[in-house]
Amino acid sequence: MTDKSQDLSRWVEKRLPIVSSFRREYVDFAMPKNLNYLWNFGAFATISLGMLLLSGIFLALNYSPTVSDAFSSIETMDRQVASGWLVRSIHMGGVSMLFAALYVHVARGLYYGSYKAPRELIWLTGLGLLLMVMITAFAGYILPWGQMSYWGATVVVNAFNTVPLIGKALTSWLMGGEGLGNAALHRIYVLHFLTAFSIIGVVALHIATLHVAGSNNPTGIDPESSDETVPFHPYYTSKDGLGLCFFLIVYAVIVFFAPDFLTLAENYVQANPLVTPQDITPEWYFAPFYAILRAVPSKLGGLILATGSIGVLFAVPWLDKSPVRSAKSRPLLRPALLMLFFSFMALGFAGMHPPAGGWLWLSRVAVFYWYLYFLILLPLQSRGETASSLGFAKEGRE
């Protein structure tokens, strides 16, 4: 019996080495042994993404993408479909959990220099994923066809229209010519699905590039010998698993005890093209970019700065010329980087308040600092800095 099953696995192995590849990449894979819990957030994002895709399929079974039925189909899901409220709560909570995990994940990459050679492609595919997640989340937010869905979509579509040359054509392709109507809603539904599942493919690329260079670590110095690494299983499966328990506890609290904590009551009013709600506030994960959009007293300028705030991230591997990876070994950069994280959070809070007085000025200062950091501080810092001996010595050896 065992002989036979061994023969079978050898037969499969020769034709499709899936078992040995899995063993090589996820069981025996050499990981630096000094990773801290910030390295859990990639796994968190993967799990949230999985939950979103799973719950999304089941929501799609009950959703009708038409202007007349979209809102009521969501209400039916919440009130009548068996366990529908729970599936929808898992989906909505999952978005917040995914964005939270992604923002920490990106911040960790910035802090420990995970974007530097040879990991530039991990950084670029990761930012591509972030953009795809944003597009998917935005398209998904329109689907319930509530007041916030409708007016959020209106605002973004009009902002898109201001893009020179391509703006008008792109919006016309997306909307099917007749404004925010049935054609647009149907396309947005398809877009939501299409980008959501395309994300899986890009995640595969992201992980494939990660497995070429291996994980970075808090010191930013690549492990040299097998003394400095441990196999992925059981060391990081259990570390990820423990972190995941806490992550899922937070997720479960949102799903079961506060399903409406992160959403706006206004979106439970059906879309009305004749009345704009009094406070338009985006979901928290878009608040920083919304704040940038409003901080600039120019239509096109706000759009450029808001999209550019992510755009500069793509250039980071080339803006940062220092050979030292980890901010732990860069005493000049470290406080500047922490300030950057604070300004992102400040933008988030400013985006959820009316753009007046202190909040407006706070968002202006924060945007200014965002660009100051990436365009001036980061490129110049490497010149003046004497890296702490640890990081520098290692890089010198190479």
Next chain:
Amino acid sequence: MTQDDAPPSSSQQGLEEENHPRRRDVLATVTLGMGCAGACALAYPFLNSLNGTQSSRIGEDDTVEVDCSKLSPGQQLVVTWRGWPVFVQRRTPEMLASLRVPELAHRLRDPESKMHQQPQDAINWHRSVVPEIGVLIGICTHLGCVPSFDAPSSGDRSGKYACPCHGSQFDIAGRAYKDAPAPYNLPVPPVTIISDQHLLIGKSKGDPDFDIATIQQI
């Protein structure tokens, strides 16, 4: 735990670890078991949502009132109840007489309506609340087609139902013939007679606890 975590500093400790290799296996098995339990718990709401809106649970009125004043003896009309075609027939004395022919019983699968295919008050020779009015759910118990009504004529004064899909045959009270594929009699819905010309489908006065979902087959 302590033993597993401690470095095997002495050979004796290493030996002891070898003698208790099961400890981690227990942990791994428990973890795997809890993971499977969690996955099952997670699967529940998703699979449950596939049950849909379950409209009967939220107290919607799903009864249908039928006016049979325009129904002549020997005719039937078709109404919709819960999305199913329901045949309402007014029977002639000849049709009723045909149901009581003794030889017929040998040719039927379930002449006494023993199978649970009707409410209590329709377990009788005419399978209805009153003999003159027959009410049947028009879905063949073989594979779900709608049987056609062969109205009584000069040739066949009793009338019958014949399924166009696979040739199943039912008598006028919906009882299945033996030499045809349908295994059960046509279902009878819960019916309440309101007046001479009106009846209510969906609620049975004679069998108030009857639930159509519990019958043998629809």
